Amino acid sequence: MALIKDEAFVLRRLDFSETSQVLAIFTRDHGQQSVLFKGAKRSTKTRASIGIDLLEKGDAVFTMRAGKEDRMATLTDWRQRDGFRHLRNALGALYSAEYAADVTLSLTERHDAHPPLFESLDSLFNDLAQPPYLDSIARFQWELLTHVGMRPEMRHCAACGKDTVDDSVLFFSSHQGGALCRDCEPHAIEKRRLSRATADVLIDTKTGRLGRAFMLLDYHLREIIGRPPRLSKMLQSALRDELKQMVDKRLLDR
Numbered sequence: 001m002a003l004i005k006d007e008a009f010v011l012r013r014l015d016f017s018e019t020s021q022v023l024a025i026f027t028r029d030h031g032q033q034s035v036l037f038k039g040a041k042r043s044t045k046t047r048a049s050i051g052i053d054l055l056e057k058g059d060a061v062f063t064m065r066a067g068k069e070d071r072m073a074t075l076t077d078w079r080q081r082d083g084f085r086h087l088r089n090a091l092g093a094l095y096s097a098e099y100a101a102d103v104t105l106s107l108t109e110r111h112d113a114h115p116p117l118f119e120s121l122d123s124l125f126n127d128l129a130q131p132p133y134l135d136s137i138a139r140f141q142w143e144l145l146t147h148v149g150m151r152p153e154m155r156h157c158a159a160c161g162k163d164t165v166d167d168s169v170l171f172f173s174s175h176q177g178g179a180l181c182r183d184c185e186p187h188a189i190e191k192r193r194l195s196r197a198t199a200d201v202l203i204d205t206k207t208g209r210l211g212r213a214f215m216l217l218d219y220h221l222r223e224i225i226g227r228p229p230r231l232s233k234m235l236q237s238a239l240r241d242e243l244k245q246m247v248d249k250r251l252l253d254r
């Protein structure tokens, strides 16, 4: 029976008895894992607590039976490293983190390690200490898509490959995998309008406010996953002031 030690985020939590929890954790080097934590009552140096909280980061030790990697692992030890308390103080921050947790679990497989994605989650949870949250969550959406190999093509037409940087009118198709030029757009059934500025902000993510791409990337994630990301609507509601500011400044594609 292999004993594995890895750093992990708790992305989903289910209490199933008075003393046990089933957790979906995302580890740095072993990807997503489903673990059973028995006797969840414990205390740490900093606080007494029952169980492990959603969205905390810690050092996990879990066992996996050889040849039964598809079965649930058992978590034998958990040392909290960061509870990200600031996530509990603002709805926009909390929903952004829960949204990120859901799309991460949806787009990765068990045992499928993505250390850079682990770093992106870490950056997001830290960045959510202060607003604006919209730019932080949009950056995470983009990085997630990049790390799992599903980043949409924005510079060239996803259908014909033509460079689109000079096109003022653009469309986006999730199924085609990115931006569409005006010639290809009529042949696509699933599509939406894409502003030049939003395409530009994704072509060079170091310039401009990435938050303007949030709705587009939320749409893309919905199409890929086959359902809206969990909390998508509640997150939009929590971020309505930030979204409204962007609409007022004509910075958002709807």
Ligand SMILES: [Zn+2]
Binding pocket: 157, 158, 159, 160, 161, 162, 180, 181, 182, 183, 184, 185
């Ligand atoms: Zn084209």
